[in-house]
Amino acid sequence: LYVEADLAEGVDVPCLPGQGHYLGQVMRKAEGDAVDLFNGRDGEWRASVASLRKDKAILVPRQRLRPQAATADIRLLLAPLKRDAMEWVVEKATELGVASIHPVFTARGIVGKINHERLSTIAREAAEQCERLDLPTIAPAMDLHAALEAWDGTPIFVGHERGAAPPLPTLLAGRNPPLALLVGPEGGFTKQELDVVGRRHFVSSAALGPRILRAETAAVAGLAVLQALAGD
Ligand code: SAM
DSSP, X not given: OBOSSOXXXXXXXXXXXXXXXXXXXXSOOOTTOEEEEEOSSSOEEEEEEEEEETTEEEEEXXXXXXXXXXXXXXXXXXXXXXHHXXXXXXXXXXXXXXXXXXXXXXXXXXXXXXXXXXXXXXXXXXXXXXXXXXXXXEOOOEEHHHHHHTOOOOOEEEEOOSSOOOBHXXXXXXXXXSEEEEEOOTXXXXXXXXXXXXXXXXXXXXXXXXXXXXXXXXXXXXXXXXXXXXXX
């Protein structure tokens, strides 16, 4: 269970709104039961439920189970997709250990805003489910060119579905994080966008096979390759 408070032996941890209800009604926990906690900083702790009333729960860490491990800095930039596809990508990217997700508006994108709170909740639930010990950051949505202007120079591989881009695994030989993947919207990037983006010294085009993948498939397939070849 993700909590915001510091985790230390014997120090009370209050639950976030909704979690008391989740513990009591969904997980069927009662006072004295064990729950495993993480906060992205202090590793994983086995805690006991000290009190549970309505949506208010107090948990007390008893034993540290795992130290906090650094997450490989592998990032995903993608054009916001329709709600279900976007939520699916956030869930799967979190499972695949993505460090941050950067929604970027592009010329052919058909989705003009994201529900940041909902995507953050999905990321938190996916992190709990897959037992990672931190949450990916979901950056505020911004225009692609503005995002690249503010970018820190981390290498970005832009998914290129037609043409002669080298395969992503070939480009990764000998590379280590930080690394990032950029995936276009349902309608793809415009030629002009690819030209402008490709002029940045930190951007290279990458192929994920000869077929045209849906944007959500490309995001998840690309992250799987990055994690398998350069991640942890
Ligand atoms: N409308 C485009 C077309 O028909 O040519 C397809 C765009 S595709 C659905 C959405 C995004 O997924 C692309 O912008 C690209 O970043 C990524 N993508 C899809 N297939 C890919 C592939 N085989 N290799 C690399 N990236 C791919």
